[in-house]
Amino acid sequence: MIPILYKHSCNDCERDSGLLLAKRLKFDIMTSNEGFPNRNNLVLNWGVSGSTYNYNFLNSPISVKKALNKLTTLKILTEARIPCLEYCENRRDVLELLRGTALFARLELEGSRGRGIKYIKPHTETIPTAKLYTVEFLKDREFRTHVIFGKIIDITEKIPSSSNPNSIRVRTLKNGWIYKREESTIPLNIGSLGLRAVRALDLEFGAVDILYNSESKEAVVCEVNTAPGIVGLTLRKYVQAFKDFLDLDTTEDELTFFNHNIYI
Numbered sequence: 513m514i515p516i517l518y519k520h521s522c523n524d525c526e527r528d529s530g531l532l533l534a535k536r537l538k539f540d541i542m543t544s545n546e547g548f549p550n551r552n553n554l555v556l557n558w559g560v561s562g563s564t565y566n567y568n569f570l571n572s573p574i575s576v577k578k579a580l581n582k583l584t585t586l587k588i589l590t591e592a593r594i595p596c597l598e599y600c601e602n603r604r605d606v607l608e609l610l611r612g613t614a615l616f617a618r619l620e621l622e623g624s625r626g627r628g629i630k631y632i633k634p635h636t637e638t639i640p641t642a643k644l645y646t647v648e649f650l651k652d653r654e655f656r657t658h659v660i661f662g663k664i665i666d667i668t669e670k671i672p673s674s675s676n677p678n679s680i681r682v683r684t685l686k687n688g689w690i691y692k693r694e695e696s697t698i699p700l701n702i703g704s705l706g707l708r709a710v711r712a713l714d715l716e717f718g719a720v721d722i723l724y725n726s727e728s729k730e731a732v733v734c735e736v737n738t739a740p741g742i743v744g745l746t747l748r749k750y751v752q753a754f755k756d757f758l759d760l761d762t763t764e765d766e767l768t769f770f771n772h773n774i775y776i
Contacts, residue, residue: 515758516540519558519739529742530558536751537760556754559739571738575714579736580622583644585713589733592712595705596733597723598647606632606639617642649732651723655698656691656737657706658746660717660753664703666746668693693745699724701731709733717753 517534521543534541537556544560556570561577578584589596600606606615612634620628621643630640631648654670668691706720719740724731742750754760 515554515556516542517556517558518542518544518560520544520560529747530739532747533558533742533750533754536747537754554758557738559737570716571718572714576738579713579715579718579738582618582621582735584621585736586644586646588712589709592708594708594712594733595731596709597649600645601643603639603641603645606645614648616646616648618644618646649723649734650725652726653724654734655702655722655724656740657702657720657722658717658740658742658749659706659710659720660750661757662707662711663753664706665749665753666693667698667702667706668746669698691741699729699731701729705731705733709736 515537517530517537517539519528519530519534519541531541533539534556539556552568554568554570557573557576558571559576559580560573561580562573578588583599583601586596586599614634615632617630617632617640618628619630619640619642630642632639632645656668656670657664658666658668671692702722702724705722709720710718713736715736715738717738719737719742721734721737722731723734
Protein backbone atom coordinates (compact mmCIF):
# COMPACT_ATOMS: atom_id res chain seq x y z
CA MET A 513 0.00 0.00 0.00
CA ILE A 514 1.37 3.41 -1.01
CA PRO A 515 2.20 5.74 1.91
CA ILE A 516 0.14 8.89 2.26
CA LEU A 517 1.19 12.46 2.93
CA TYR A 518 -1.62 13.99 4.98
CA LYS A 519 -1.88 17.77 4.82
CA HIS A 520 -4.16 20.79 4.78
CA SER A 521 -5.54 21.95 1.45
CA CYS A 522 -3.36 24.61 -0.17
CA ASN A 523 -4.09 28.03 -1.61
CA ASP A 524 -0.84 28.20 -3.58
CA CYS A 525 -0.06 24.63 -4.63
CA GLU A 526 3.00 25.60 -6.68
CA ARG A 527 4.74 26.71 -3.46
CA ASP A 528 3.23 24.06 -1.17
CA SER A 529 6.11 22.19 0.46
CA GLY A 530 4.00 19.20 1.46
CA LEU A 531 2.82 18.74 -2.10
CA LEU A 532 6.37 19.05 -3.44
CA LEU A 533 7.62 16.51 -0.90
CA ALA A 534 4.81 14.03 -1.70
CA LYS A 535 5.56 14.24 -5.41
CA ARG A 536 9.27 13.60 -4.88
CA LEU A 537 8.54 10.69 -2.53
CA LYS A 538 5.79 9.37 -4.86
CA PHE A 539 3.34 9.33 -1.95
CA ASP A 540 -0.38 9.62 -2.38
CA ILE A 541 -1.82 12.90 -1.06
CA MET A 542 -4.83 13.35 1.18
CA THR A 543 -6.02 16.66 2.59
CA SER A 544 -7.61 17.11 5.99
CA ASN A 545 -10.95 18.17 4.52
CA GLU A 546 -11.21 14.83 2.70
CA GLY A 547 -11.48 12.85 5.95
CA PHE A 548 -9.00 10.39 7.44
CA PRO A 549 -6.57 7.99 5.76
CA ASN A 550 -7.02 4.23 5.76
CA ARG A 551 -5.81 2.71 9.03
CA ASN A 552 -3.41 0.43 7.16
CA ASN A 553 -1.54 3.31 5.52
CA LEU A 554 1.70 4.79 6.71
CA VAL A 555 0.84 8.47 7.09
CA LEU A 556 3.39 11.27 6.89
CA ASN A 557 1.49 14.02 8.69
CA TRP A 558 2.41 17.42 7.28
CA GLY A 559 1.18 19.87 9.92
CA VAL A 560 -2.34 18.54 10.59
CA SER A 561 -3.32 18.74 14.27
CA GLY A 562 -6.13 17.08 16.18
CA SER A 563 -6.91 14.16 18.46
CA THR A 564 -5.11 10.83 18.66
CA TYR A 565 -6.14 8.48 15.88
CA ASN A 566 -5.33 4.81 15.53
CA TYR A 567 -3.08 5.28 12.53
CA ASN A 568 0.57 4.76 11.74
CA PHE A 569 1.58 8.42 11.82
CA LEU A 570 4.94 10.09 11.36
CA ASN A 571 4.17 13.11 13.59
CA SER A 572 0.93 12.29 15.37
CA PRO A 573 -1.82 14.93 15.19
CA ILE A 574 -1.68 15.36 18.96
CA SER A 575 2.07 16.14 18.84
CA VAL A 576 1.51 18.54 15.95
CA LYS A 577 -1.20 20.25 18.02
CA LYS A 578 1.33 20.85 20.81
CA ALA A 579 3.83 22.32 18.37
CA LEU A 580 1.28 24.57 16.65
CA ASN A 581 0.21 26.14 19.93
CA LYS A 582 2.98 28.60 20.85
CA LEU A 583 2.03 28.67 24.54
CA THR A 584 1.92 24.87 24.83
CA THR A 585 5.29 24.64 23.08
CA LEU A 586 6.93 27.10 25.47
CA LYS A 587 5.47 25.31 28.50
CA ILE A 588 6.80 21.95 27.31
CA LEU A 589 10.24 23.37 26.49
CA THR A 590 10.43 25.15 29.86
CA GLU A 591 9.48 21.98 31.72
CA ALA A 592 12.16 20.09 29.79
CA ARG A 593 14.71 22.82 30.73
CA ILE A 594 15.33 23.70 27.10
CA PRO A 595 16.26 27.39 26.64
CA CYS A 596 13.32 29.19 25.05
CA LEU A 597 11.61 32.57 25.01
CA GLU A 598 10.61 33.95 28.40
CA TYR A 599 6.83 34.33 28.51
CA CYS A 600 3.67 34.94 30.50
CA GLU A 601 0.00 34.25 29.81
CA ASN A 602 -1.87 37.23 31.21
CA ARG A 603 -1.72 41.01 31.37
CA ARG A 604 -1.25 41.22 35.14
CA ASP A 605 2.20 39.60 34.82
CA VAL A 606 3.31 41.72 31.85
CA LEU A 607 4.59 44.71 33.84
CA GLU A 608 6.87 42.44 35.83
CA LEU A 609 8.19 40.97 32.59
CA LEU A 610 8.80 44.35 30.93
CA ARG A 611 11.62 45.44 33.28
CA GLY A 612 12.81 48.03 30.76
CA THR A 613 12.80 45.62 27.84
CA ALA A 614 10.31 45.04 25.05
CA LEU A 615 7.65 42.37 24.62
CA PHE A 616 5.71 40.73 21.84
CA ALA A 617 1.98 40.16 22.29
CA ARG A 618 0.61 37.17 20.42
CA LEU A 619 -3.05 37.58 19.57
CA GLU A 620 -3.16 34.09 18.03
CA LEU A 621 -1.56 31.06 19.65
CA GLU A 622 -1.39 29.21 16.34
CA GLY A 623 -0.50 32.16 14.11
CA SER A 624 2.21 31.74 11.50
CA ARG A 625 4.31 34.00 9.24
CA GLY A 626 4.19 36.78 11.83
CA ARG A 627 0.39 36.86 11.90
CA GLY A 628 -1.15 38.18 15.12
CA ILE A 629 2.09 39.57 16.63
CA LYS A 630 2.21 43.04 18.18
CA TYR A 631 5.40 44.72 19.40
CA ILE A 632 5.24 46.37 22.85
CA LYS A 633 7.88 49.00 23.54
CA PRO A 634 9.63 49.23 26.92
CA HIS A 635 7.77 51.23 29.58
CA THR A 636 4.51 51.02 27.64
CA GLU A 637 1.54 51.63 29.91
CA THR A 638 -1.22 50.40 27.59
CA ILE A 639 -0.87 46.67 27.16
CA PRO A 640 -3.05 44.97 24.52
CA THR A 641 -5.07 41.93 25.49
CA ALA A 642 -3.36 38.85 24.11
CA LYS A 643 -3.16 35.11 24.63
CA LEU A 644 0.61 35.09 25.09
CA TYR A 645 3.36 37.61 25.86
CA THR A 646 7.04 36.90 25.19
CA VAL A 647 10.08 38.93 26.19
CA GLU A 648 12.08 40.25 23.24
CA PHE A 649 15.28 38.23 22.94
CA LEU A 650 18.10 40.47 21.70
CA LYS A 651 19.16 38.42 18.69
CA ASP A 652 21.55 39.26 15.93
CA ARG A 653 21.21 35.90 14.15
CA GLU A 654 18.32 33.51 13.54
CA PHE A 655 18.54 29.89 12.46
CA ARG A 656 16.29 27.01 11.47
CA THR A 657 17.42 23.51 12.43
CA HIS A 658 15.76 20.69 10.47
CA VAL A 659 15.55 17.42 12.41
CA ILE A 660 14.23 14.09 11.11
CA PHE A 661 14.24 10.85 13.13
CA GLY A 662 16.71 12.18 15.68
CA LYS A 663 19.22 13.52 13.14
CA ILE A 664 20.06 17.03 12.00
CA ILE A 665 19.64 17.05 8.23
CA ASP A 666 20.07 20.78 7.59
CA ILE A 667 20.64 24.14 9.27
CA THR A 668 19.86 27.41 7.51
CA GLU A 669 20.18 31.03 8.62
CA LYS A 670 17.65 33.78 8.11
CA ILE A 671 19.09 36.75 6.21
CA PRO A 672 17.57 39.88 4.64
CA SER A 673 16.53 39.45 1.02
CA SER A 674 17.38 43.10 0.38
CA SER A 675 19.43 45.86 1.97
CA ASN A 676 16.33 47.35 3.57
CA PRO A 677 14.02 44.75 5.20
CA ASN A 678 10.65 45.94 6.49
CA SER A 679 11.33 44.76 10.05
CA ILE A 680 14.38 43.73 12.06
CA ARG A 681 12.34 42.27 14.94
CA VAL A 682 9.76 40.12 13.11
CA ARG A 683 11.77 38.32 10.45
CA THR A 684 9.27 36.85 7.99
CA LEU A 685 9.25 36.43 4.23
CA LYS A 686 6.70 39.23 3.98
CA ASN A 687 9.03 41.50 5.96
CA GLY A 688 11.95 40.82 3.64
CA TRP A 689 13.75 37.81 5.19
CA ILE A 690 14.67 34.45 3.70
CA TYR A 691 16.51 31.33 4.86
CA LYS A 692 19.85 30.60 3.24
CA ARG A 693 22.70 28.20 3.81
CA GLU A 694 25.44 30.63 4.81
CA GLU A 695 29.18 30.01 4.65
CA SER A 696 29.68 31.43 8.13
CA THR A 697 30.20 29.12 11.09
CA ILE A 698 27.19 27.87 13.03
CA PRO A 699 27.23 27.92 16.84
CA LEU A 700 27.28 24.50 18.50
CA ASN A 701 24.08 24.99 20.51
CA ILE A 702 21.99 25.63 17.40
CA GLY A 703 22.04 21.95 16.47
CA SER A 704 21.63 20.52 19.95
CA LEU A 705 18.70 22.80 20.78
CA GLY A 706 16.90 21.69 17.64
CA LEU A 707 17.32 18.02 18.52
CA ARG A 708 16.11 18.54 22.09
CA ALA A 709 13.08 20.60 21.07
CA VAL A 710 11.81 18.06 18.53
CA ARG A 711 12.29 15.25 21.06
CA ALA A 712 10.48 17.16 23.82
CA LEU A 713 7.41 17.62 21.59
CA ASP A 714 7.34 13.90 20.66
CA LEU A 715 7.82 14.63 16.97
CA GLU A 716 9.50 12.43 14.36
CA PHE A 717 10.47 15.53 12.40
CA GLY A 718 10.38 19.29 12.79
CA ALA A 719 12.05 22.56 11.82
CA VAL A 720 13.12 24.50 14.90
CA ASP A 721 13.47 28.29 14.81
CA ILE A 722 16.29 29.42 17.09
CA LEU A 723 17.38 32.95 18.01
CA TYR A 724 21.05 33.67 18.81
CA ASN A 725 23.00 36.45 20.50
CA SER A 726 26.63 36.45 19.32
CA GLU A 727 27.92 38.53 22.25
CA SER A 728 26.51 36.33 25.03
CA LYS A 729 26.58 33.17 22.86
CA GLU A 730 23.08 32.47 24.17
CA ALA A 731 20.46 30.74 22.03
CA VAL A 732 16.75 30.19 22.64
CA VAL A 733 14.07 28.21 20.83
CA CYS A 734 11.35 30.39 19.36
CA GLU A 735 9.02 27.77 17.84
CA VAL A 736 8.87 24.38 16.11
CA ASN A 737 7.38 23.99 12.62
CA THR A 738 5.68 20.76 11.53
CA ALA A 739 4.98 21.86 7.95
CA PRO A 740 7.99 24.04 7.14
CA GLY A 741 8.65 25.74 3.84
CA ILE A 742 11.32 23.64 2.11
CA VAL A 743 12.86 24.17 -1.33
CA GLY A 744 16.03 23.32 -3.20
CA LEU A 745 18.67 21.41 -1.29
CA THR A 746 16.60 21.34 1.91
CA LEU A 747 13.75 19.63 0.02
CA ARG A 748 16.18 17.09 -1.40
CA LYS A 749 17.49 16.35 2.07
CA TYR A 750 13.95 15.76 3.37
CA VAL A 751 13.28 13.38 0.48
CA GLN A 752 16.43 11.39 1.14
CA ALA A 753 15.90 11.31 4.93
CA PHE A 754 12.40 9.85 4.57
CA LYS A 755 13.48 7.41 1.88
CA ASP A 756 16.41 6.23 3.99
CA PHE A 757 14.24 5.74 7.07
CA LEU A 758 11.44 3.98 5.20
CA ASP A 759 13.91 1.95 3.11
CA LEU A 760 12.39 3.17 -0.13
CA ASP A 761 14.08 3.02 -3.51
CA THR A 762 15.80 6.32 -4.18
CA THR A 763 16.81 8.07 -7.35
CA GLU A 764 18.13 11.10 -5.49
CA ASP A 765 21.79 11.96 -5.76
CA GLU A 766 23.65 10.92 -2.66
CA LEU A 767 23.61 13.80 -0.21
CA THR A 768 25.83 14.57 2.72
CA PHE A 769 23.69 15.67 5.62
CA PHE A 770 24.71 18.41 7.98
CA ASN A 771 28.47 18.75 8.38
CA HIS A 772 29.11 19.02 12.10
CA ASN A 773 32.68 20.20 11.45
CA ILE A 774 31.47 23.73 10.77
CA TYR A 775 30.25 24.11 14.33
CA ILE A 776 32.07 26.54 16.61
